Amino acid sequence: MNVESEEPRRQRLTRAEAKARTRALLLDAAARVFARKGFTGASVEEIAESAGFSIGALYSNFSGKEALFLELLSDRGRDRVAQAAKALHDVGTEEAVAELGRLLVDVADNDTDFASLQAEFWLYAVRNPHVLETVAATTREPRQALEGVMRTALAQRGAPGDVSPQAVATVVGALWQGLVRLRRIDPDSVPEELFGQALGWLFTGINASDTPTPADTD
Amino acid sequence: MNVESEEPRRQRLTRAEAKARTRALLLDAAARVFARKGFTGASVEEIAESAGFSIGALYSNFSGKEALFLELLSDRGRDRVAQAAKALHDVGTEEAVAELGRLLVDVADNDTDFASLQAEFWLYAVRNPHVLETVAATTREPRQALEGVMRTALAQRGAPGDVSPQAVATVVGALWQGLVRLRRIDPDSVPEELFGQALGWLFTGINASDTPTPADTD
DNA sequence: GTCTATATCAAGATAGAC
DNA sequence: GTCTATCTTGATATAGAC
CATH class of the missing domain: 1.10.10.60 (Homeodomain-like)
Known part of the structure; x- marks a missing residue:
C-alpha cells in the first residue's frame, strides 16, 4: 500500500x-x-x-x-519560426538565405500540422475579436526575431540605410507563409528553390534601390 | 400544365x-x-x-x-483575383504595380469574408484529399492570369529572358495572400504601400539579376 | 487525479403537407 | 418548390465513484 x-x-x-x-x-x-x-x-x-x-x-x-x-496558442505560437529565426541570427547572410529556403520546404513538407494550426488560429482570431490581439501578438514575436536577421543581412549586403528591416521582415514572413500554404496543396508550383530565388531577387532589388518607393525607374 | x-x-x-x-x-x-x-x-x-x-x-x-x-468553391474560387488580374492585363506596367497595391488593401480591408473563405477552402483541401486537386485547380486559375500580367511586365521592364513569369506570378501571389492575412489581424504591420514597395524591390532585383532560373520549359 | 455515466442540447438529414 | 415536424446522432460539460 x-x-x-x-x-x-x-x-x-x-x-x-x-x-x-x-x-x-x-x-x-x-x-x-x-x-x-x-x-x-x-x-x-x-x-x-x-x-x-x-x-x-x-x-x-x-x-x-x-x-x-x-x-495551445500561447505554447506553440512562438515556437517554430522564432526559434529558427534565432538560430539564423548567428549565421552569415548568404548561408542564412539558403537556410531559410531549406526551412520553408522542411516545414511545408514535414510538419504538416503546423500550417493547419496556424490557419485555425488565424480564423479563430478574425472570428473572435476578444482573442484577435493575442493571436496578432504571437505573429509579432517571430516577425521581430526575423527582423533581427534582416537587419544584419541588410547591413552585410550594404543596403541603403533608409530601408526598414521591419518592412523587409514582414514581406519575407508573408511570402514564407503564402508559399508554405501553396506548396501544401500544389507542390509543383512551389519548387524547392523558389523561396531562395525570391529572397535573392528581393535583396538584390533592395540594394539597387536608393529610395523605398517603387516609382523609381532605373 | x-x-x-x-x-x-x-x-x-x-x-x-x-x-x-x-x-x-x-x-x-x-x-x-x-x-x-x-x-x-x-x-x-x-x-x-x-x-x-x-x-x-x-x-x-x-x-x-x-x-x-x-x-461555392467552383463559383467563387476564380472570381476576384482572376478578374482583377485580367483587368490589369490591359494596363501598363507601372500602373499595374500601383493597382495591385491598391487591390491588396481594398480586399484586405473591405472584403473581409473573402480571406476567411479562402482559408476555409484551403483547410478543407488539406483535410479532404478527394477535393485537394479541385482546390488546387482554383488557385491555379488566378495564378495563370497573373502570369500573363507578369510576362508583359517583365518584358516591358527588359528583364532577363530566362526569368520565369510563372515563378514570379507564384511569388507575387503568395506574397499577396500572406500580406492580406497579416493585415487582417495586425493592420499596423502592413501599411498600404508595403505591397507596392515589395513589388518594386522584386522587379528591380529581377532586372538586376542575370542568374538563370532553373530551366523551365512549359 | 482520473474514469464512467449521464443530462442537455444542437446539428444534418428526411418525409410528408401544401 | 418550399415548409414543418421529426428521427437520429454526436457534442459539451458535469457529478459522483474509485
Missing part, C-alpha cells in the same frame, strides 16, 4: 509531476486533433482519448475546449 | 427561374455563413434562414452541406 513512498528511482512521478505530464500530453494531442479536424470539428473526447486519457481528465486540467485551444 | 407558357412580363418568374434564384440566394448566404462560422461551425439551418428560406428548400437545391460548400 505504500506505493507512493517507494524509491523515486526509475522515473516515479509525484502527483504534481503526473498532472503536469498529463497536461503536456493533452496539449500535444490537442495540437494534432485541432490541426486535423479544426477547432469546431475537434471533439474534446477525441483529444482526450488520443492522449490516452478520458474526458474527465481533460476537464480536470482545462476549463473547456476554448481554454485548451488558447493555451 | 401551361404555367410555363405564361407571359414573363412584370418579373414573373418561371419555376426554373425561381429555383435558379433560390439557388443563387442560398449560395450568397452560404458564402457569408461559411466565412463567418467555418465549414463545421456553419449550420445548414442558419444558411437557409439567412437566405430567407427553410432547410427543406436548401436540401431541394443541394444534396447536402458539403455539396453546397464545393459548389
